[in-house]
Amino acid sequence: GTSVTLVEVAERVLPAEEPDVSAVVAAALAADGVELHTGVRLERVEPRDGGIVAVAAGLELSAERVLVAAGRRPNSEGLGLEEVGIRTDAAGHIVVDDRLATSVRPVRAVGDVTGRSAFTHAADEMGRLAVGNALRKGVRGRFRAEAVPVTIFTDPEVARVGLTEAEAATRGGRVAELPLAEMDRAITDGRTEGFIRLVAGPRRLTRNLFGGRVLGATIVAPRAGEMIAEVVLALRAGTFTGRLAQAVHAYPTWSYGIQKAAGQFFGEVEGRRARRAGGR
Structure with a gap:
């Protein structure tokens, strides 16, 4: 080795x-x-x-070898952006609004050069929105960085979307957490390092009824990158947290842990209940 x-x-x-x-x-x-x-x-x-x-x-x-990973810088110099009035920030990122329009509105910018969510899947979403907004047909709307998952392909993987527990603590959020050591699939596979953490918060009118609204999740697990997609959908759709608990998940899959964690917003599940964010 x-x-x-x-x-x-x-x-x-x-x-x-x-x-x-x-x-x-x-x-x-x-x-x-x-x-x-x-x-x-x-x-x-x-x-x-x-x-x-x-x-x-x-x-x-x-x-024998040295790999340097010191971040990235946008390659926006020499494009003549200043001559046409397209603004960039101090780091060289092209400044865009939520609809991916630059300071010269007919011109759109997408991807890493915007300084927003430097991921391939984020650039794909930006590209579809930018074209739709520019042509006023097809997929249109605002780019929602909070609904774009972050996945780090370590082993175990790390996946996150929306608010973290620390961020939710200032918004009346609640947290349900399930260590992988208490999840049957993880035990079967001998991969019990990690956890599933769901974050929910009150709705404007119904507050925490039906578990409140899904605000985010952090998952550390061998298949976290796949598991986070379900939470991304719930976050994007503004779903009640209860929907994650109601949806029947096949047992014993990795995603079954999402259902098991979501159940904590409604009562005790194998000794665990949802808690106030930041209140360990």
């Missing part, structure tokens, strides 16, 4: 995700033999004795 060392400048891996998500992924990487160095800035990389040495905070890490 190959020995892998990960140097991360942030204090934890996946710093954009919730801390317990980072903890699960860090533990999985460590279990696979990855050597983790978090909160460490890489200072330099230099050739030495036919190999490569990476120097970081007093550490000298020997390697």
Whole structure:
């Protein structure tokens, strides 16, 4: 096999995700033999004795290959955008409104260059909306970044859509959580690291009746990328959380965990109930 060392400048891996998500992924990487160095800035990389040495905070890490993942920048320079009046932000992203129109309204921009949801599936959604809005036919409307899932293809996978628990805490949200260690499919497959977390909040008139409205979810599981789609649909449609609990899921599938977690908004399910967001 190959020995892998990960140097991360942030204090934890996946710093954009919730801390317990980072903890699960860090533990999985460590279990696979990855050597983790978090909160460490890489200072330099230099050739030495036919190999490569990476120097970081007093550490000298020997390697055969170095992969640098330091983010992306939009390649919007030299396109003549200023000459025609198309605005860009300080980072070079093309500024668009929710209908993907630039400051020169007939011109639309989609994808990573907008600085919104830098994912292939997000760019696909933007493209269809931009064309529909421009031609005033077909798929039209506003781009809703909150309804676009984020999937990180680690092992286990991380998938998230909508609000996190921390964000929901200021909106009267409630949270239902199911550790994979209490899910039969995960136990059968021997993959009990991770969890399913559903976030719901009150509707304007009916409040928390029927479980309230689906606001988001975070899933850490081997099939999280597939499991999140059901929650994306519920979020996009403004569905009562109760619909997730009512829908019959085949047993024992990974998605059955969604139904089991949603049931917590209506009562105790195997010792677990939904709780106030932020109130662990």
